[in-house]
Amino acid sequence: MTTTPQAVRRASPRIRPPAKKPTKAPAREQAATDPSAALLPHAEPVRLLDPDGTPRPARADYPEPPVEALREMYRRMVVGRRFDAQATALTKQGRLAVYPSSRGQEACQVGAVLAVGHNDWVFPTYRESMALVSRGIDPVEVLTLLRGDWHCGYDPARVRTAPQCTPLATQCVHAAGLAYGEAHQGRDTVALAFIGDGATSEGDFHEGVNFAAVFKAPVVFFVQNNKYAISVPLSRQTAAPSLAYKGVGYGVPSEQVDGNDPVAVLAVLTRAVAHARAGNGPYLVEAHTYRMEPHTNADDATRYRDGAEVDTWRDRDPIARLETYLRTRGALDDAAVAAIAAQAEGYAADLRERMHVQPEVDPLSLFDHVYATPTPQLVEQRELVRAELAAAGEGEG
Amino acid sequence: MVATTMAKALNAALADALADDERVLVFGEDVGKLGGVFRITDGLQARFGEKRCFDTPLAEAGIVGFAVGLAMSGLRPVVEMQFDAFAYPAFEQIASHVAKLRNRTRGALSVPMVIRVPYAGGIGGVEHHCDSSEAYYAHTPGLKVVTPATVADAYSLLREAIADPDPVVFLEPKKLYFSSAEADLPAATEPFGRAVVRRPGTDATLVAYGPAVPVALDAAEAAREEGWDLEVVDVRTIVPLDDATITASVRRTGRCVVISEAQGFAGVGAEIAARVQERCFHALHAPVLRVSGLDIPYPAPMLEHTHLPGVDRVLDTVARLQWDDRPDARWLPQGSAA
Numbered sequence: 001m002t003t004t005p006q007a008v009r010r011a012s013p014r015i016r017p018p019a020k021k022p023t024k025a026p027a028r029e030q031a032a033t034d035p036s037a038a039l040l041p042h043a044e045p046v047r048l049l050d051p052d053g054t055p056r057p058a059r060a061d062y063p064e065p066p067v068e069a070l071r072e073m074y075r076r077m078v079v080g081r082r083f084d085a086q087a088t089a090l091t092k093q094g095r096l097a098v099y100p101s102s103r104g105q106e107a108c109q110v111g112a113v114l115a116v117g118h119n120d121w122v123f124p125t126y127r128e129s130m131a132l133v134s135r136g137i138d139p140v141e142v143l144t145l146l147r148g149d150w151h152c153g154y155d156p157a158r159v160r161t162a163p164q165c166t167p168l169a170t171q172c173v174h175a176a177g178l179a180y181g182e183a184h185q186g187r188d189t190v191a192l193a194f195i196g197d198g199a200t201s202e203g204d205f206h207e208g209v210n211f212a213a214v215f216k217a218p219v220v221f222f223v224q225n226n227k228y229a230i231s232v233p234l235s236r237q238t239a240a241p242s243l244a245y246k247g248v249g250y251g252v253p254s255e256q257v258d259g260n261d262p263v264a265v266l267a268v269l270t271r272a273v274a275h276a277r278a279g280n281g282p283y284l285v286e287a288h289t290y291r292m293e294p295h296t297n298a299d300d301a302t303r304y305r306d307g308a309e310v311d312t313w314r315d316r317d318p319i320a321r322l323e324t325y326l327r328t329r330g331a332l333d334d335a336a337v338a339a340i341a342a343q344a345e346g347y348a349a350d351l352r353e354r355m356h357v358q359p360e361v362d363p364l365s366l367f368d369h370v371y372a373t374p375t376p377q378l379v380e381q382r383e384l385v386r387a388e389l390a391a392a393g394e395g396e397g
Numbered sequence: 398m399v400a401t402t403m404a405k406a407l408n409a410a411l412a413d414a415l416a417d418d419e420r421v422l423v424f425g426e427d428v429g430k431l432g433g434v435f436r437i438t439d440g441l442q443a444r445f446g447e448k449r450c451f452d453t454p455l456a457e458a459g460i461v462g463f464a465v466g467l468a469m470s471g472l473r474p475v476v477e478m479q480f481d482a483f484a485y486p487a488f489e490q491i492a493s494h495v496a497k498l499r500n501r502t503r504g505a506l507s508v509p510m511v512i513r514v515p516y517a518g519g520i521g522g523v524e525h526h527c528d529s530s531e532a533y534y535a536h537t538p539g540l541k542v543v544t545p546a547t548v549a550d551a552y553s554l555l556r557e558a559i560a561d562p563d564p565v566v567f568l569e570p571k572k573l574y575f576s577s578a579e580a581d582l583p584a585a586t587e588p589f590g591r592a593v594v595r596r597p598g599t600d601a602t603l604v605a606y607g608p609a610v611p612v613a614l615d616a617a618e619a620a621r622e623e624g625w626d627l628e629v630v631d632v633r634t635i636v637p638l639d640d641a642t643i644t645a646s647v648r649r650t651g652r653c654v655v656i657s658e659a660q661g662f663a664g665v666g667a668e669i670a671a672r673v674q675e676r677c678f679h680a681l682h683a684p685v686l687r688v689s690g691l692d693i694p695y696p697a698p699m700l701e702h703t704h705l706p707g708v709d710r711v712l713d714t715v716a717r718l719q720w721d722d723r724p725d726a727r728w729l730p731q732g733s734a735a
Contacts, residue, residue, distance in 0.1 A: 121469075151497075151501040152501045156502055156505055162506075163501050167489060167493045170458075170462060170494060172462075174462055174465045174466040176459075176463055177467045177468075178469050180463070181466060181469070181470030181472045184422075184448065207456045208459070210454055211454060211462075215463075365503075369499050369502075369503050369504040371539070371541070372504075373562075375636065376638075376639075
């Protein structure tokens with residue numbers, strides 16, 4: 001991949017691209033007079049690899065990440081997809097109540113995690129299980145929520161990752177508050193908030209972006225536009241040209257990216273995180289991707305989308321795209337691909353084995369964390385449950 | 398002792414908390430330069446700076462959600478909802494996150510914060526400014542729900558709320574903001590979960606909280622003319638509720654009326670009445686009765702006094718406490734004789 005000056009479309013990614021019809025003012029002058037120009041995303045999603053893995057001309061605004069990072073990204077995407085398939089299989093075996101797959105969104109799930117550091121905070125939704133295991137969180141702890149032995153299985157403070165958020169968009173405001181609080185205490189933590197296309201219609205998305213902007217909080221809002229909110233298509237969520245356009249109204253610079261292009265996702269998010277960490281306030285990124293599976297295993301996607309559409313996206317597979325490119329670069333060969341696949345199989349086998357162990361649950365622990373110290377009423381109820389358990393135990397005996 | 402108002406006591410509590418603990422942040426709508434629409438945060442921004450006391454965008458879910466993030470980062474947010482009904486946009490944040498984060502994470506995360514809510518009526522406020530919203534919060538496990546009735550309690554309970562490891566919804570009866578009393582501040586802080594006997598009596602117990610406490614005290618005073626010696630218990634913290642103090646009082650007096658300004662149906666008063674009935678059945682000479690607001694949306698200012706429980710409604714209810722052991726005619730099946 002070579003860099004040619006002609007290939008650099010614009011000097012700054014934050015200047016509105018020239019309109020198709022010639023305008024009176026050149027782009028730069030227009031930017032000087034129109035404050036929104038500095039905030040709007042590119043008219044087309046940023047793409048650095050074509051769907052067949054062919055690199056696009058290099059661009060100065062989004063330098064390609066180092067090849068070692070891309071190789072690691074490939075490894076995590078392969079492991080992540082295998083984890084995702086294993087989790088879906090676990091629903092069929094009754095080990096998980098439900099599982100919302102992110103198959104097809106591997107570039108987004110892994111790219112976001114690679115773009116932030118271990119000291120940064122991540123605010124995931126229920127669809128980010130793959131991102132969480134990619135962040136290094138124990139997959140059994142990640143799946144605790146869906147296995148049902150508790151709500152959040154990992155220690156959020158230790159792994160700097162909020163519990164997976166099921167209410168939509170509420171985590172956007174938490175990310176703003178956390179990022180501001182960290183900055184207030186002199187720390188350079190960035191918060192990355194995941195959100196889906198449907199949830200951008202929720203008020204808390206807008207309040208989160210607005211609070212982050214007003215308080216210049218270092219937050220990256222990362223919208224994975226996977227085209228469906230369960231069954232409802234994007235056209236019912238917004239009339240905006242792109243979800244990334246929602247930043248401009250809040251004074252937040254935004255970008256849109258081909259979410260199935262791993263190189264572009266990592267490049268765009270790396271830039272967004274750097275922007276936030278440098279004290280420039282929040283950044284909004286929309287990734288155009290596709291949910292290959294139904295909303296969850298309990299959903300029937302054939303009722304609202306046709307197979308041809310899914311097939312179109314199958315041809316844009318992010319893992320195949322990155323693999324092709326890395327092979328071209330000489331960074332991946334058959335042996336490496338096989339080794340990574342074997343690693344993914346081992347990861348899945350270990351998960352399968354550990355998930356087949358019936359977890360221990362303690363009914364009396366239900367009272368332990370409602371408050372720091374149980375209220376007298378909870379102490380009474382705890383005794384009631386203890387007596388019920390004892391009676392049941394005697395009955396069995 | 399000097400005379401001071403509840404508003405000034407709350408202001409002093411916030412100032413002392415800001416001075417004592419640099420993690421404390423006070424924010425909300427109009428709390429900065431203006432000092433809040435009720436002036437509870439008056440002068441705090443000037444004294445502690447814009448990083449400690451600041452205005453936010455006008456968005457209550459945002460304010461509370463922002464506080465969740467701040468608490469996660471180790472700070473101690475104290476937020477102001479401008480009025481009771483304006484806190485409703487924040488309800489999802491409060492019910493799904495503020496109340497549950499500790500439990501969801503088995504105690505790994507906690508979000509100690511205080512959500513201050515000026516609440517209830519009696520000030521001639523226009524609609525959406527006078528709701529008694531305590532039942533919504535009290536019905537949500539994970540929240541503590543506190544409401545002061547005196548100047549000294551306003552100070553001490555707010556200090557306690559800010560120091561508490563759990564989130565506290567702090568309900569400030571706005572009709573009492575400018576009530577004045579002799580009080581030495583800082584007043585001693587008592588732990589949550591302690592009700593207090595405001596007035597000892599022997600014939601019946603009036604249980605009240607927040608804006609209903611002065612009503613109960615006035616009613617007890619007026620009842621002397623009727624020959625009743627009434628005890629008044631101020632609940633102070635709805636969650637955690639002090640069953641022990643309430644039931645001890647009712648066991649002494651044998652009769653109980655629970656007074657709340659809120660609508661009565663499915664309210665905090667109903668819960669207290671049920672608990673007293675369960676725990677004191679053999680000590681009771683009469684059913685536990687309730688005095689409350691009417692089960693209507695809060696009325697327009699010229700009609701609010703019909704809605705609000707006053708001394709007369711309390712005394713009428715006390716009169717029905719089986720003093721002559723006859724059934725209450727209102728509740729007999731139709732057609733049957735008393």
